[in-house]
Amino acid sequence: MVPVGYLYAYLELGQADSAEVYLARLMPFIEAYQIEQLRPSVHFARGRIAEIRMDYSGAIENFEKQSAINPTDATVHYYIGRCQRKLGDDVKAEASLARVLKVYPSDPETLYELALLQSERGEKEKASQSLEKALAVWKDADPVFKPAREARETLALWTG
DSSP, X not given: OHHHHHHHHHHXXXXXXXXXXXXXXXXXXXXXXXXXXGHHHHHHHHHHXXXXXXXXXXXXXXXHHHHHHOTTOTTHHHHHHHHHHHTTOHHHHHHHHHHHHHXXXXXXXXXXXXXXXXHHTTOHHHHHHHHXXXXXXXXXXXXXXXHHHHHHHHHHHHHO
């Protein structure tokens, strides 16, 4: 199980090549012991590796495989929506993010992603509201916590 820890650490660091090494080490373990509970994690990891490499279509494909295995996990739609936004598919991105917010209405990462989408569409007031909701959740976040820091920096840019 050690490869799982390294895999997720490297995904969080945005190091696709290193993550791929540990994903390759995890696969024989899953196959040998038939631990299918880890299969969604494999698709998630492949999706994140593709996303890190800016292969957003490949990322969506893997995230959708994860969702097919575990359809009750709404959080994967955050990643799908983020990739759809980066591909410029605003309608699908908004629908994916809405799926997350239906289950987790105060999820700050999804609210921040929605704010970015709304801003790109020119919906500045909606974007500011979504961003402020995210920052309200993150109000006590450590200054070094990257998602909250980026959201604060975005608000500073938007408010000039």
